[in-house]
Amino acid sequence: MTESALITAWGKARGHIIAAQAAPTFLLTAVIGFLAVGLATADPAVRIATAGILLASGILGALAQIAAANEGLAVIADLRALDQPSALAQCIVAMxxxxxxxxxxxxxxxVVVYVALLAALFLGAR
Incomplete structure (x- = not known):
């Protein structure tokens, strides 16, 4: 691949990393907000469903992040192997x-936030 194609691939991988973080971050933030207005005292089925949604989105988000990061590392390895990389390529390699x-x-x-939210959902004040 050319340096230009590798830099484009890096940009796509970086975009995927950012996108993969958006949904789980939004859901975790929303649940914290819902806890403040009484989710911890909601019907157990609602709390279990909430925990399941958080877990599923977290797993999918983590897998997407890991896959995009691995692709990014492959691009970095290819950029590192170039004979005369540009300043931008060198900056990407340094990252x-x-x-x-x-x-x-x-x-x-x-995982730490998920466990804390589970504790708030199931062990918090009723």
Whole structure:
């Protein structure tokens, strides 16, 4: 692939990473808001459904993030192999180590927030 094609592929992977974070972030934020107005005291079936929706969206979001991050790392490896990369290509290569934040840290944070929300849904004040 040419450098230009690789940079375009990087842009697409980066866009996918951002999009994959949007839905779970929105849902987690919404549930926190709903907890403030009484979700924790809602019917158990509603609370279980809420937990299931959060889990499904979190899993799908994490998988999309990991896949996009892996694609981004492949692009970075190809950019790194170029004989005379442009300044932009060098900048993208330098960002490579931070792609692991998307692969590992962001899904780990989701798990921590998900567990905290489960505690609020099922162990909170009734």
């Amino acid at each position: 490579g180590k931070w792609v692991n934040v998307v692969r590992f840290l962001t899904p780990a944070i989701f």
